[in-house]
Amino acid sequence: MILGKVIKRTAIQSEYRDFVDKYIEHVLSEFKGKIHSIYMCGSIPKGTAKPFQSDADFTIVCVNPKDIDYERLSNIKNRILKEYPLITKIDTTICSIDDVLSKPNEWGFWVKIICVCLYGHDVGEKVPPILISPAFILDLNTETKKEVDRIHRLLSNASDNTMRTRYIKGYSKRLFRALYSLVLEDTGVWQDDIHKMKNAILDYCEIDSALIDDLYACYLDTNVDVEEFLGVADEVYRYFENALNTMAASRTSDG
Template sequence: MPDHDPSRDGEGGARGDSGTERDLERGKGLDSDGFIAREGSLGRVGAPFAPLVDDARQRVADTYGPRLHSVYLYGSVPRGTARPGRSDLDLLIALHPEGPIPGHDSTVPAEPSDADRAAAHALGAALDASYDVIDGAGILLYTAGRLLSGRERFDLGWFVACLCTPLDGEDLAARLPRYRPDSLLARETNGSLELRLPRWRRQNAAAGDPAERARLSRAYARHLVRTAFTLVMPRWGGWTSDLERSAEIFARYYPQRGDQLRAAAAVARVPVTDPAVLQEYADDLGPWLAAEYTRLHGRKSWPES
């Protein structure tokens, strides 16, 4: 597939009629001052999910006790788009550190312990087993210090401030800045795709089980569509978490890759087991997207290891 010609930025268009164009321009997720508005709220949680959310709040508090700083919902449940029996529950938990760690560099916030992470895994499994309304539960676990640290200001900090809905405890967003959909945010959120690709290739080579290939296809597709959107986010001038809309916005600026992104958005919703799709993501779309990202926004200041 021919790659994007940089000299033609902005000349292509997403497929569809003028109605599609109007849909892409409607609701850019910004407040009146041009900052990204926090998406989601407890008021948007659908009635089928309300008992689950209340139980999750209590179980998190019981699990971590005084170590708990705060807990947040993110994803489709607080956005009000979750589908009973199809969507998962996503939680982010912030912990107080256990205390001074001998030999620990105080400039780098301490991480949760292995026991903390095991407890989170068990909690997610228990919630999933207890409620048919969800198809899985995922928990992100960090210390509050890391979420507030300078190196995470435009990555995890932005994630908490803009994409997470407070469920219990002090809202860390009050101690974080507001964020614009600019190149700095693009770089620091998704500017390390190239470092993931070798791992994807190793995982592809080892993925003999169809269920594992399906899991990988969904994870890769989600990451690629979100990265493709943030590639063009500063030019579009807004924020969305909707993957189909993200693909259409991307296609406006890179029509040569538009169908590929639309297909990836479909895989993010309904995963596939075809090894050729995994290879396409790791060896074609992924490398192209990583190179274009670096060209436009540079590399992430603190890339994941």
């Protein structure tokens, strides 16, 4: 089964068009000639963004990610956020053209399936069709442990309530995406709505439903206790890691 694109048509709402155009204009001006293409994912390109609730997710593809200085990029984000307070935050992912083409089940998946191209030539069009399979699911989760460890560490050390809330939401999302990847062979489509992900996980994963409900409640609750959340998150990740290891072992024995 071939995995289809999440956003089939770009439908940016009128109140967000100036923001998107301004961000892209500033990035291109700051990093002249160093950017191949710019993409978005999430609610803004889908046309479902909510003012003062939704964030903005960009991806920059370039020849060499080291050409994109994060401090200069952060300065652009800060200026734009002051000008457009309806955006809660701006996240920008940076990768190389080689990343996209040489890692089709990781970066290729991200650019081809999750994102839509807003500037430049869409390198995702050069990524071969992505087949849903155990090999794809394993490749997709190559960096999951590293990312989970990173955000776990950031959350444990966060002293600011705003940052704690952001990390909890980000951690929850990462876990839901990881669990959802396990049921792709059952659903046949990638889902980026957390509520729909949750329902599919409950339908197809052999995980304690109360644990998933607790994780979802933590995702929604801006005042959840950090230790309480980490207890739930750690248990969810243990289930995911065991399921992924079982999948890898089964693939090895079959091969």
